[in-house]
Amino acid sequence: MADQIVQSIVDWISVVPPIGVYLIFFGIAYIENLIPPMPGDVIVAFGGYLAAEGLIGLFPVWSLTVVASVGGFMTMYWLGHRWGAQIEENRDSHFLLRFIDYKYFARGKKWMSRWGQGVIVANRFLAGTRSVISLTAGMSHLKITPTILSSLVSSVLWNTLLLAMGWVIRDNWQIIGEYLSNYGKVILALIALFVGLKAYFSYRRRKQVVKDEKE
Structure with missing residues (x-):
């Protein structure tokens, strides 16, 4: 499915004028923050290939995708800031929870409180x-200016890494999708391992405390 979406976008890019190409990259980089299944990273890497072929400018596509990424992030931040209280109060019925399990928000808030x-x-x-x-950054009410700068x-x-990969790999830019897919699986596995180990050691500490109290 993702490959079909990528191919459709690539075909679309190939028939629009240059200004349209830049607008497409901007739109994809923005929407990718709002709709996680959107294969935005692969498309940004494709921009590196187009820049290497001289079809578009590297700096313009880099600038536009960076601005769009930050804009998309801050849009979601605003949603979290605006609806965070309602999410907390209506954990079983809030509309955002139809798409994302609340446990991920809870976990994200713990990350924010620890690493900011x-x-x-x-x-x-x-x-x-x-x-x-x-x-969760919005739900945690992190300060806006530092959050924008961090984003x-x-x-x-x-985006520099993605465009550089597309520039170097060129005609074989599509294999970046495979790399990113494997990378994503590794990252999710590491996160799951980290959470599991943390829960395990937390359990061990509680068990030791109870044991010490009995003694």
Whole structure:
């Protein structure tokens, strides 16, 4: 399904004028933050290939995708900020919870309270959790200016990497999708392992405390 979406977007890009190409990249980079299944990273990497072929400018597509990524992140931040209280009060019925399980919000809030802006800086590299991070940043009422700057740093680093990959790989840019898919699986597995280990050691500590109290 994702491959079909990518191919459709690529075909679309090939028949629109240059200004339309830039607008497509901007739109994809923005929407990808709102609709996680959107394969935005692969399309950004395709931009690196087009720039390497001289069909579009590297700096314009880089700038537009970075701005769009930050804009998309802050849109989700606003939704979390605006609806956060209602989500907390209506955990079984709020409309956002039809799409994202509340446990992810709860986990994201713990991350925010412990690592704060560090989570925002890392968010572009944490595949599969971006929307949750941006929403929980808003729910946690993180300060707007530092959050924008952290999101900017994250987007600059990630989009630079994607465009560089597309530039270097060129005609074989489509294999980046496979790399990103495997990368996403590894990241999710590491996150799950981290959460599991933390829960395990927390359980061990509680058990030890109970044991010490009995003694």
